Amino acid sequence: MVGKDSLRSKIIFVVLLMLVLAFVLIPFVTMISSSFKPNQEQTQLPPKIIPDNPTLEHYQGVLNPDIFPFLNYFKNSLIVAFFSAGIGVVISIFGSYSFARLEYTGRSVIQRGVLMVYMFGGVLLVIPLFQMISKLGLFDTRTSLVITYVVQTLPVSLYMLGNYFRTVPESIEEAAIIDGCSRLEVIFRIVLPLSAPAIVSVFIYAFMIAWNEYLFASVFINSSSLRTLPLGLNQLFYTQHYVWGRMMAASVLTAIPVIILFLSVERFITGGLTFGGVKE
Known part of the structure; x- marks a missing residue:
């Protein structure tokens, strides 16, 4: 049985x-x-x-600038996604480390307050963010999207890295401090190498959010030369060159960078959690 x-x-x-x-x-x-x-x-x-x-006619059509400026949209998306993910990771590293290791007044309140951002949907944040972006003179710029995506992904990034940093043995950091390392040296020499899988995961998460986001891009970007790929694919629906095959070809080309990114950093994600943490 x-x-x-x-x-x-x-x-x-x-x-x-x-x-x-x-x-x-x-x-x-x-x-x-x-x-x-x-x-x-x-x-x-x-x-x-x-x-x-x-x-291959659909791919040839997509890559034809007279039909669809795919390469320009690709460049815009790549710039926005890369800078959004990079800036978000840098801020998350220091913020998460402070949550995980430092003691100061209001730490728990700030940590919970950051996560409260996710209680509000993106639609509710469009108007206040639009007002802030307009007053800063950043409307219709890539910078407006970078700022928005950093704000959008930062809560989860802080949460993910904070939990990972707590798994790094404090004894290793204490030994480094005793040897004369400053707190910044501990972060760069001890914490970051041991947390490479988590940092790479956060970068991929932030990159994918920025790469695929449509709502904020449609509100903050007006010029056709600054459109990202999601905006470009949407516009392709309303042109005389729209056909199913061409839409699918553009979608395949849009997915390739994320796949390449994941495959290129997979070894970091599956790597050991405490690699290099023990002296030989």
Whole structure:
């Protein structure tokens, strides 16, 4: 009976896992397949995953500046996402370390207050942020998006890094201080190397939020030359060049940077939590 129950549980687990994978992967497979299908095959019934006559015409159209300025939108998104993630990580490192290690009046109140930002949806913050951005003279600039995305991702980044910093043994930091290291030297020489997986994870999180965000970008950006990829993809719907295959090709190209980023830093995420923390 025990063997049958165990086998039944494994079968149920595998079936549920396959359903979840299908639910997650089917949209991506459809997107990639449609990007290579000629226009006449887009509405073919029954639909085929592998097109009969694969073509690159949709990618050629997307990369044609006269049809869709993809490279310009890509550059804008890359600049905004990279600076947003980088600045957010730097602020999070020092803020999270203060929450995890330093004792000062009001620390717990500030820490909980930061997380309270997530009680309010993005729609509720659009108007006050718009007023602040306009008064600072930053409307229709990439800087407005960088500031907004840093504010948007900072609470979770602080929470994630703060919890990770607490897992770093205090004895290692105390030994470094006894050896004459300052608090900043402890952060750069001890805490950061041991927290590389968490820092990389926070960077990827902040980068993805900034890369895919649409609401604030649609409010703060007016010039077509400063549009990010989400805005550009939305505008493609309303042009004479709109076709399903071209939309799917643009979506595939938009997803590639995030995939490359994740694959390039995967070893840091799966690395040891205390690598290098013990002297040999």
